[in-house]
Amino acid sequence: MEDDNIKEDANRKNNFIKNIITEDLTNGKNNGKVITRFPPEPNGFLHIGHAKSICLNFGIAEEFKGKCNLRFDDTNPAKEDQKYIDSIISDVKWLGFNWGETIYYASDYFDKLYEFAVELIKQGKAFVCSLTGEQMREYRGTLTEPGKESPDRNRPISENLDLFERMKNGEFEDGTYVLRAKIDMGSPNINMRDPVIYRIKKMSHPRTADKWCIYPMYDFTHGISDALEGVTHSLCTLEFQDHRPLYDWLLDEVTSPCHPQQIEFARMNLNYTVMSKRKLQKLVENNYVDGWDDPRLPTIAGIRRRGYTAEAIRNFCNIIGVSKKESRIDVGLLENCLRDDLNDNAPRVMAVLRPLKVTIENWEQNRIEELEAQNHPQKPEMGIRKIIFSKTLYIEQDDFMENAPKKFFRLAPGREVRLRYGYFITCKEVLKDKDGNILELICTYDPATRGGDAPDGRKVKGTLHWVSSEGSIPAKVNLYDRLFMAEDPEAESDDFTKNINPESLVKLQNCRVEKSLKDAEQERVYQFERLGYFCSDLKESSKGDLVFNRTVTLKDTWAKVNQTK
């Protein structure tokens, strides 16, 4: 246990944010406290990019003995929905993080936020503006030209107060007025050109219902929410760098309980997939995939259904590190983290995806024999199970080749192989239909090799997985592969859906799996020996109709060698 902790600490990578926090701590900043927050907007499903932020924020809180708040940034009822709140909560929980007793909502601060806005107005730092959206855009200026001041900018404070209250009371229609911070229309930073901080939206909110018809904007809400919660380090992605001056301005102008430090880091990008909400939505809505939890999607719900473990994702997020450099990470790295975890923990089992019938000619007709198989060769403590050997067996079609090259360590006419935990068998005859398709193999077995050992020390090159007709049950298997063929699907075509991999899902109907899989647990991942890791599908699988998802393949140097030829 102690060793584990040491190992974990050693594996915990440093990054520039932790360095800043460590320095703050040694300087006695924030009274030695560290409080972070994960602030999703409940307008979509979480994806693996969010996992990076979750692991960062919760991880730092854990490491520095602080805390991390889960806070919904729910200031735009037009886009948000309770179902997203529910799914986000369940995803964060699944990832294995703890936010304590309270779930925070920016909407819980609406009253306070309103008071802060009034304070700003009273100080002459905010004004009610009647410019239309279009006018506002014109007045804002451009990247290279300064903006123009709104004609309402010098409206008397009393009038601003009155108008703002009437906005709140619902006296005006959407779009007629907004509340703006009074900063600097000439700023080279467009975010400082008198940004809107409140808008009228006569819309019911998932949590505050019809109490409000004005809602605060992100910039106004976020910093103040952070401060109200005593957040010390407010971590966000790079695109908010330009907002930091506004974040700081607001907290300086208002009597806020503290002034959190905003630090930006680069968001995660993965190759062969898309991460933006809009694009994920398009995939779902146009039925390119089967819902938000399609196992090919990088959503938390999707990768979870695919069979990814939270442990693997946490490890991945740790391994990729945190920096300000924009990068595109190889999914291979993710898959590797998964294999790492699964190799340690997945029980081994045998299944044949594309069965080829094998008849053992020197095996008595109705004889059935129970053999012992290990559930994990490197971990005897995981126990053993019984498997059944009989006259009719199935092996993988790929494991037989009629005219096999020398390096093919599998079954071929006249060759002998080991059936894992079974017997050595030798191929005697190949039965075909009139078109030449292989129907069945006639083999013999060596009774002396029970369990797979040859008493005479005879070596055999190949070991095949197999299943017997009596010891197996039918199942369906979904073979998942990467959703896109292009490393960067959004770059290589004007329409990213053109890069969808037509073979991202291959459905196999006639597989046979070891009988023990009849009671396969939900979310338990098994290794189908020599094939990969599989789990029963959360949605499609049932007792009488087994459906497995391929989570990830095993590394396959044989396939790689063949491919490069």
Place this chain on the structure above:
RNA sequence: UGGGGCGUCGUCAAGCGGUAAGACACAGGAUUUUGAUUCCUGCAUUCGGAGGUUCGAAUCCUCCCGCCCCAGCCA
């Protein structure tokens, strides 16, 4: 051509003036009843480029080049 960021191995990434960690990938080899796992071994004389400061520079200075973000009453 305004402002803000970023450039260290194929991909991530440490490094913070004392002579380029680590992971994955890749290439060899060993062990193996999974062509898996595991285990060795190799893999940046050089840090986007050019100058400069220094006994010494990926780290400091100057110029240049490349990439990303910002003109929602979205977050």
